Amino acid sequence: TTFEVTVNSTTLETGTVVVLSFQDLTALEQAEDMRRDFVANVSHEMRTPLTSLQGFIETLRGPAKNDPDASDRFLEIMESEAGRMNRLVEDLLSLSRVESDIRVRPTSRVYLNLLINEVIAALTPVAAAKDVSLVAHIPKHDVEIAGDREQLWQVISNLIENAIKYGVEGGTATIGLTEPEYDPAIMQDGVQITFNDDGIGIPSHAIARLTERFYRVDSHRSREIGGTGLGLAIVKHIINRHRGRLRISSTVGEGSEFKVILPVESTPKQQ
Ligand code: ADP
Secondary structure, three states, X not given: OEEEEEOOOOOOOOOOEEEEEHHHHHHHHHHHHHHHHHHHHHHHHHHXXXXXXXXXXXXXXXXXXXXXXXXXHHHHHHHHHHHHHHHHHHHHHHHHHHHHOOOOOOOEEEEHHHHHHHHHHHHHHHHHHOOOEEEEEOOOOOOXXXXXXXXXXXXXXXXXXXXXHOOOOOOEEEEEEOOOEEXXXXXXXXXXXXXXXXXXXXXXXXXXXXXXXXXXXXXXXXXXXXXXXXXXXXXXXXXXXXXXEEEEEXXXXXXXXXXXXXXXXXXXXXX
C-alpha cells in the first residue's frame, strides 16, 4: 500500500508531494513512539532521585533539624541520589553525542592492547571493592585499529564495569583480545575483545533487549547498584559507529560473555 502525503514545510518548495510507503509511515510512527517512550523514561528516571531529595530536604528542615546523627545519614543518601542524577545526565549526553555522529566512521589509530590495560588499571579499585579479580589475556605487542579512542575507552570500561557490577563477590572478570584476522561476521580483518564474568547471568529472553535504552533485567537491583540502564545502549551505538558487532551469550547463575568484534581498518578492503 502506498500513501501520498502532502507536506507543508518551509524547507520544501510549495506543492511538493512526498510519497511515503506504508513501511516508511510505520517507521515514522515507531520513531515517534520511541521518542515518546524515551522522554517518559528520562522524566521517570529524573523524578525518582528528585522526589527523594525533596523528601530529605523537608525532613532536615523539620523533624530531623536537631538530630545530627539522622542529618548525617540523610545527607549521605542525598549525596548518592545527586550522584545518580549526575551519572544519568552524563550518560544521556554520551548517548546523544554518539547518536549524532553515528554515520561518521572514526579513523584515528588506537592501540587496543594499551587501551585495555589502561582501563583495567583505572577500574582495579572498583573491582577490589567488590573482591572481583580482573584477569587480562592481551597480546604483548601492539594491536592497532582505526577508531575513536575515547569512545572505545567507554565501550571497554562499560563492559568491565558491568562484569564487576553483575559479578559475584570473590568472582573473576576476564578480558581477552585477539590478534587481527579475517572475521566473517564483518567480512574483513577484525579483532575480538571478550568480556567474561562468572556472575548472575542473563535470562535468554532478556538478551535481545539489553541494548535498549533504560532496559534492565532487574530494575530494582540495577538502580541500587547505581546503574542508569543506558550503558549498553551507548556501547551498541559506539560499536555500530565503528561498523563492528556485539555478541552476548549467557547462562543464568553461571555468567555472561560480551564479545565485541571491531574491523581493523576504517575502510573495508575491496573484494
Ligand atoms: P545498567 O546501568 O543498568 O547496568 P546497562 O545498559 O549497562 O545498564 O545494562 C542493562 C542491563 O543488562 C543491566 O541492568 C543488567 O540487568 C544487564 N547486564 C548487563 N551486563 C550484565 C552482566 N555482565 N551480567 C548480568 N547482567 C548484565
